[in-house]
Amino acid sequence: MPWGSLRLYAVQHWLRVPLPKDGKPYAPGFFLRQKNGFISGIGRESRQGILRLIYARRCVAHGCETIIPENSAGDHLIPVALGGRNYVANFVPLCRPHNSSKGKKDLLEWWVVRQWPAVGLPLELWCHYCRLNWQLLSHETLSSDAPLYLVAFLEAAKNLLPSDGHRKALDMACSIKEIYVKPR
Numbered sequence: 001m002p003w004g005s006l007r008l009y010a011v012q013h014w015l016r017v018p019l020p021k022d023g024k025p026y027a028p029g030f031f032l033r034q035k036n037g038f039i040s041g042i043g044r045e046s047r048q049g050i051l052r053l054i055y056a057r058r059c060v061a062h063g064c065e066t067i068i069p070e071n072s073a074g075d076h077l078i079p080v081a082l083g084g085r086n087y088v089a090n091f092v093p094l095c096r097p098h099n100s101s102k103g104k105k106d107l108l109e110w111w112v113v114r115q116w117p118a119v120g121l122p123l124e125l126w127c128h129y130c131r132l133n134w135q136l137l138s139h140e141t142l143s144s145d146a147p148l149y150l151v152a153f154l155e156a157a158k159n160l161l162p163s164d165g166h167r168k169a170l171d172m173a174c175s176i177k178e179i180y181v182k183p184r
């Protein structure tokens, strides 16, 4: 499925938006109305989010929250082997046991393998992951497939939406081929 990271980005955006005044979730049209916002949003940098992650120094593994030592270099959010770079934006705070558990896996691949719930992934990290992926996966073109773990995580993420109508609208909003040609 192409555009996997865009769909993932849209779901975390949905999860961040406060409920309207009547306390009910937004209708499926939310996704279609926001489609241009998703595309410009995923193209931005997560500078503040990265800094918050660094300063919090808490392991982000599900249910862990161990404070990691100041001299810890953490781990790569997206492994170098998959195009992740050795810079601060690709940093994910993990304690030593979780660092070695993650090993060379992509963050979401690891999350899926551990069978942790999508809802347990901190939204800021989720957002940042999508943005990094979007930058890195310049090969994630309209014709290519997203990696299987990304699809698996996305399916779990879509289950957090209130109805099939929402899921359908999400797919439609993020598959409008003509609205965006990804620059290299």
Ligand SMILES: [Zn+2]
Pocket: 059, 060, 061, 064, 065, 066, 094, 095, 096, 097, 098
């Ligand atoms: Zn940990």
